[in-house]
Amino acid sequence: MANAAVFRTCPATGLKIHRPAEALIKANAVTAVVFLAVGGFFGLLVALTRWPAVHLLPADWFYLALTAHGLDVLLVWIIFFEIAILYFASAILLNSRLAAPKLAWVGFALMLAGAVITNVAVLQGGSSVMFTSYVPMKAAPHFYLGVILFAVGALIGCGIFFGTLVIARQERTYKGSIPLVTFGALTAAIIAVFTIASGAIILIPTLLWSIGLVSYIDPLMYKTVWWAMGHSSQQINVSAHVAVWYAIAAIVVGAKPLSEKVSRMAFLMYILFLQLASAHHLLVEPGISSEWKIFNTSYAMYLAVLGSMIHGMTVPGSIEAAQRKKGYTNGLFGWLAKAPWSNPAFAGMFMSLVLFGFLGGISGVVLGTEQINLIMHNTLYVPGHFHATVVAGTTLAFMAVTYLLVPLIFQRELVLKKVAQWQPYVFAVGVSGISLFMMGAGTLGVARRHWDIGFADSLLSFDYPATAFLMMGLNGLAAILAALGGLMYIVVVVGSILFGKRIGEQPAERPAPVPTEAAAVGAYGSAETLSIPGTVVLVGVFFTAFVLYYFVNWKYLSEVWPLQ
Amino acid sequence: MAISPPSQRIWWKEPIPKTELVWIIIAFLWGLVMFFMMIYWHIAGEQNLSNEAYRTTPEAFTEKTQAMVAQYTVRDEVGFPVVAPPPGSDVYLIARLWQFWPILEFKKDQTYRLHISSLDWQHGFSLQPVNINLQIHPGYEMVVTLTPDKAGEYSVVCNEFCGIGHHTMIGKIYVTE
Numbered sequence: 001m002a003n004a005a006v007f008r009t010c011p012a013t014g015l016k017i018h019r020p021a022e023a024l025i026k027a028n029a030v031t032a033v034v035f036l037a038v039g040g041f042f043g044l045l046v047a048l049t050r051w052p053a054v055h056l057l058p059a060d061w062f063y064l065a066l067t068a069h070g071l072d073v074l075l076v077w078i079i080f081f082e083i084a085i086l087y088f089a090s091a092i093l094l095n096s097r098l099a100a101p102k103l104a105w106v107g108f109a110l111m112l113a114g115a116v117i118t119n120v121a122v123l124q125g126g127s128s129v130m131f132t133s134y135v136p137m138k139a140a141p142h143f144y145l146g147v148i149l150f151a152v153g154a155l156i157g158c159g160i161f162f163g164t165l166v167i168a169r170q171e172r173t174y175k176g177s178i179p180l181v182t183f184g185a186l187t188a189a190i191i192a193v194f195t196i197a198s199g200a201i202i203l204i205p206t207l208l209w210s211i212g213l214v215s216y217i218d219p220l221m222y223k224t225v226w227w228a229m230g231h232s233s234q235q236i237n238v239s240a241h242v243a244v245w246y247a248i249a250a251i252v253v254g255a256k257p258l259s260e261k262v263s264r265m266a267f268l269m270y271i272l273f274l275q276l277a278s279a280h281h282l283l284v285e286p287g288i289s290s291e292w293k294i295f296n297t298s299y300a301m302y303l304a305v306l307g308s309m310i311h312g313m314t315v316p317g318s319i320e321a322a323q324r325k326k327g328y329t330n331g332l333f334g335w336l337a338k339a340p341w342s343n344p345a346f347a348g349m350f351m352s353l354v355l356f357g358f359l360g361g362i363s364g365v366v367l368g369t370e371q372i373n374l375i376m377h378n379t380l381y382v383p384g385h386f387h388a389t390v391v392a393g394t395t396l397a398f399m400a401v402t403y404l405l406v407p408l409i410f411q412r413e414l415v416l417k418k419v420a421q422w423q424p425y426v427f428a429v430g431v432s433g434i435s436l437f438m439m440g441a442g443t444l445g446v447a448r449r450h451w452d453i454g455f456a457d458s459l460l461s462f463d464y465p466a467t468a469f470l471m472m473g474l475n476g477l478a479a480i481l482a483a484l485g486g487l488m489y490i491v492v493v494v495g496s497i498l499f500g501k502r503i504g505e506q507p508a509e510r511p512a513p514v515p516t517e518a519a520a521v522g523a524y525g526s527a528e529t530l531s532i533p534g535t536v537v538l539v540g541v542f543f544t545a546f547v548l549y550y551f552v553n554w555k556y557l558s559e560v561w562p563l564q
Numbered sequence: 565m566a567i568s569p570p571s572q573r574i575w576w577k578e579p580i581p582k583t584e585l586v587w588i589i590i591a592f593l594w595g596l597v598m599f600f601m602m603i604y605w606h607i608a609g610e611q612n613l614s615n616e617a618y619r620t621t622p623e624a625f626t627e628k629t630q631a632m633v634a635q636y637t638v639r640d641e642v643g644f645p646v647v648a649p650p651p652g653s654d655v656y657l658i659a660r661l662w663q664f665w666p667i668l669e670f671k672k673d674q675t676y677r678l679h680i681s682s683l684d685w686q687h688g689f690s691l692q693p694v695n696i697n698l699q700i701h702p703g704y705e706m707v708v709t710l711t712p713d714k715a716g717e718y719s720v721v722c723n724e725f726c727g728i729g730h731h732t733m734i735g736k737i738y739v740t741e
Contacts, residue, residue: 060728063725134686137685137727175573177570178569218703219702220701220703250565251567256565258581258584259584260578262581284697287706289615298595302598303595305595309587313584314584369602371602371609371612371613374611377697378690378723379690444693445693447722448723449725450723450725455731460736461734462719462721539587543590550598557611560694562611562710563612563709
């Protein structure tokens with residue numbers, strides 16, 4: 001059994017906190033935030049270059065900055081933060097000690113070393129191959145090496161998480177089943193193992209190819225396996241940020257899942273079906289059959305989408321039920337109007353939920369429809385879509401949960417509370433703009449990853465419609481706003497960690513936490529006693545938008561040249 | 565609460581609330597609609613990709629393209645041959661760093677079998693302003709049967725990053741009455 005001295009009790013929540021786990025959560029979260037700052041800065045440079053009137057960087061620097069942006073935010077920021085979430089959802093939420101903290105530090109060191117090595121490779125200039133590094137375009141060997149080391153470190157992190165679950169069960173630190181949030185984190189970790197295995201299968205041969213030991217990597221095979229990593233890693237993000245939504249809803253408004261069974265089934269669908277999504281990137285490739293494309297791109301008849309649509313109702317539904325229990329029963333949306341909108345954790349979480357569903361979810365399904373992909377593949381519609389999922393969805397959710405982790409784990413009060421309060425709104429508006437304007441430009445055909453849509457240096461000429469140039473300008477403005485929101489987040493978080501008022505602690509005595517608000521929401525089955533009409537209306541609006549937008553795009557498709 | 569173990573130990577025997585059940589059924593059915601829509605479009609729609617593709621080599625593909633250019637070139641434009649192959653024929657388009665070669669000229673409402681491949685890295689075939697986007701791989705020859713239905717001047721923009729000259733890579737397709 002663990003020594004009691006290595007635990008402390010959080011005075012606010014009553015959670016028992018394992019100090020080595022706490023130190024690891026701190027290290028991973030802080031490193032994540034540092035890379036968010038670096039990657040976000042590169043992102044701003046990219047957006048300002050694509051703003052035709054500004055056209056900030058020269059071509060070589062643009063492609064370098066775009067490569068670095070993708071790696072630092074999509075890979076490094078998100079995965080470091082996810083490791084912090086895994087440790088939190090296991091050791092902290094289960095009142096357990098963390099398995100093998102020393103090994104966890106080794107994993108952390110590998111991830112950090114890998115991230116730094118890959119960044120060095122990119123900054124040296126010889127590896128501007130984009131995040132996807134499609135062969136036969138070749139990067140420097142240490143570009144691939146860094147990514148591999150990072151992945152091995154992350155795999156160790158997943159192992160620590162699984163180990164901690166086993167320890168918690170053996171040492172009986174909790175009763176019954178693991179909490180829903182931990183279940184969501186478990187989903188993320190299981191998908192992560194699949195993801196990292198796919199990454200190893202393709203990146204190790206590619207590393208050998210880059211140093212001359214392997215003569216040929218088939219480009220189509222590379223893409224198929226690479227995206228088994230690349231897209232699945234986005235499903236890690238989805239699982240993790242849905243778990244974060246549930247956690248924030250529980251902590252801030254005392255929300256309880258409407259039905260444990262339904263929410264857990266929805267997570268299970270992610271594990272079973274999300275891995276098929278490699279196909280989303282192969283819909284207009286040669287040599288792959290339509291049958292394969294249709295089955296895989298739809299996650300076997302949209303069963304993973306079903307999972308997300310379920311969470312899309314159960315998360316706001318649980319919030320509505322909790323709010324109504326508290327007496328906010330006025331009309332359809334009284335519960336929503338009286339929600340704690342000035343709490344950045346809640347505001348960020350709820351906007352993450354709405355933007356992920358409306359912008360990211362709907363556009364993702366449309367983009368991933370076999371034939372509709374013809375009018376969207378590799379246009380700016382693609383980054384427009386995934387900025388809604390990964391930035392407005394995942395990043396905003398992670399920012400929101402940070403406002404809870406700072407007092408709980410770092411034991412500091414937030415500084416600049418006003419700035420913190422505004423931060424999620426500024427960031428959400430900025431990111432929505434980025435996403436919408438890029439999707440707009442993409443609908444007009446504008447290519448992604450492109451330095452000059454004016455084609456000034458080409459022998460032949462072509463002009464995109466003037467609206468496309470307007471969209472790119474608006475995208476630049478939105479990016480400035482999002483960058484401001486990102487900066488506000490970093491200032492508040494770093495400021496709080498360094499200068500925030502310390503929150504006192506008490507020695508570990510109480511065993512399990514009995515969160516006070518849980519009791520207020522009733523024993524079980526809030527939906528049994530309360531209806532959730534507001535959520536039903538919200539879901540109805542979502543569904544209508546989904547159906548209309550889906551068929552509008554079939555209409556667009558039907559207008560292009562017939563081809564077969 | 566979601567951050568503590570389920571209060572009901574045997575949570576998997578909880579009844580599913582009706583609101584959730586209805587939504588699950590609607591969402592599931594909608595998934596089926598979207599799934600069968602793709603199959604339906606293969607039968608009734610006019611915009612589908614064939615499954616026709618072949619392994620090729622840069623040499624073999626260049627040879628076939630050059631044969632077509634030698635036979636059907638009608639004029640020259642900034643150093644590119646403009647090729648007007650007969651309707652129904654096999655047409656070849658090379659993607660390479662950093663150009664599409666040659667320039668093609670089609671007749672409106674006629675059908676062509678367009679073969680595309682890359683001689684070096686991956687490229688993107690983005691036909692503008694129609695907005696048809698395909699991926700071009702080296703070593704693979706993709707065959708698309710297309711029927712231009714409007715006359716005009718069209719551009720092929722590379723939309724897969726292919727190195728420092730990527731943003732200069734455009735080609736032309738003319739469609740005449």
